[in-house]
Amino acid sequence: ALAHDVIEQTSAVKEFAEQTAVTSRKMYAAPNRRTSHRLATLDVAVPFWMRAPGECPGTFAAEVAMDELAHRCGIDPIELRIRNEPDVDPETGKPWSARHLVECLRTGAQRFGWHERNPQPGARLHGDWYVGLGVASSTYPGMAMPGNAARVTCTGPGRYAVHIGAADIGTGTWTTLTQIAADALGCDPSAVDLQIGDTDLPPASVAGGSSGMTSWGSAIVAAAGQFRHDHGHSPAVGVTTTAEAPENPDADRVTVQSFGAQFVEARVHRDTGEIRVPRMLGVFSVGRAINTRTLRSQLIGGMTMGLSMALHEESVRDPRFGHVVTQDLATYHFSAHADVADIEAMWLDEVEEHLNPMGSRGAGEIGIVGAAAAVVNAVHHATGVRVRDLPATLDKVLAGLP
Known part of the structure; x- marks a missing residue:
């Protein structure tokens, strides 16, 4: 059986809720399942989206619970996950478009040296540092937003302007959409003049939900x-075509999800409780890689934010007045370059056949999902100390050290 009950805060000014327990409905097979969400109205600022809203904190709870269950049952954490792999979507009964979580787990285990892991927590001491390995699963839905259109114009012999009202918030949109357009038009990327980020351009959906490339790219391919079709392969200069992304005929037939496995090595100082993470590895199933450089950037960026979530980030309030005292970058801690040592992201060689014509799935958020859980699971394996309340600060670890 699986139960995931969520209580989350919202503001007295405006209601906001995240889909925190939704990933628990899809991750593992269980004949009896229950998820619930309850809102607590508080005198706080209105919460809002952050990378993988709902999926990120919800997966932290679920994946730490899976690690606890594996430890109590005396089962390897990877083996427990593999044993509970569902054949179809447990929530809807629909087939998966693709589900390669087991392959991600096994590939990562082999690459990370999981076979050398002693199952007993606190068994490995390297100098003054306890050493542990942790794992967690990741998932994020593959989404395509409606209402996207693109315009293609011939601006010269063999040259094209491609217009869409998309936005690049640092995710590589300029690069990937240019590549998608060039591939769809059968020309070199240097022959494409991409224009985005203007409301005068054809409409485009929000840059969020790991849906941008799917939604905008589909419109560009359609255009x-x-x-x-309208102008052939030797179009006259100035001719133009605008088209909308078509509806996906498979949208209601299959469940489209990306999956991944996060691996972490944690070291905890035996005297101070200081935590260091010398190695992180993420293995992901995200469909075809449109651009390997921007994909890797997205994945390791998410993993780094997950590390920051696990060890550093916390909004501290003055209990007298309720004011947030961590209100600037001098007091709000987050992972810096010195905190990120060897971090590696890799992905399976696959093609998504049911979401978009490019064969890809969005990868902007899956990198953060499960990363924090893998960190604290590694801390538990290193020390036997279980942290359920983030961040995993020294005081939460030191008191329980052997």
Whole structure:
């Protein structure tokens, strides 16, 4: 059986809720399942989206619980996850478009040296440092937003302007959409003049939900295909075509999810409780890589934010007045370069066949999902100390050290 009950805060000014327990409905097979969400109205600022809202904190709770269950049952944490792998979507009964979590777990275990792991917590001491390995699963839905359109115009012999009202918030949109357009038009990327970020351009959905490339890229592919249909491969200069992304006929037939496995080595100082993370590895199933450099950047960026969530980030309030005292970058701690040592992201060689014509799935958020859980699971394996309340600060670890 699986139960995931959520109580989350919202503001007295405006109600806001996250889908915190939703990933628990899909991650593992269980004949009896219950998820619930309750809001607590407080005199706090209105919460809002952050990378993988709902999926990130919800998966932390679920994946730490899986680690606790594995330890109590005397089962390897990876083996427990594999034993509970569902054949179909446990929530809807629909088939998966692709589900390669087991492959991610096994690939990561082999690459990370999981076979050398002593199952007994606190068994490995290297000098003054307890050493442990932790693992957690990741998932994030593959989404495509409606209402996207693109315009293709011939601006010269073999040259094209591609217009769409998308936005690049640092995710590589300029690069990937140019590549998608060039591939769809059958030309070199240098022949494409991409224009985005203007409300005068054809409409585009929000840059969020790991849906940007899928939604905008689908519109560009549709416009490029219609352009070639209308004007051929030797179009006159100035001709133009605008087209909308078509509806996905498989949207209601299959469940589209990305999956991944996060591996962490944690070291905890025996005298001070200081935690260091010398190694992180993420293995992900996200469909075809449109651009390997921007994909890797997205994945390791999410993993780094997960490390920061696990060890550093906390909003501290003055109990007298309720004011947030960690209100600037001098007091709000987050992972810096010195905190991120060897971090590696890799992905399976696959093609998503049911979401978009590019064969890809968005990867902007899956990197953070499960990362914090893998960190605290590694801390537990190193020391036997279980941290359920983030961040895992020295005081929460030191008192329980052997």
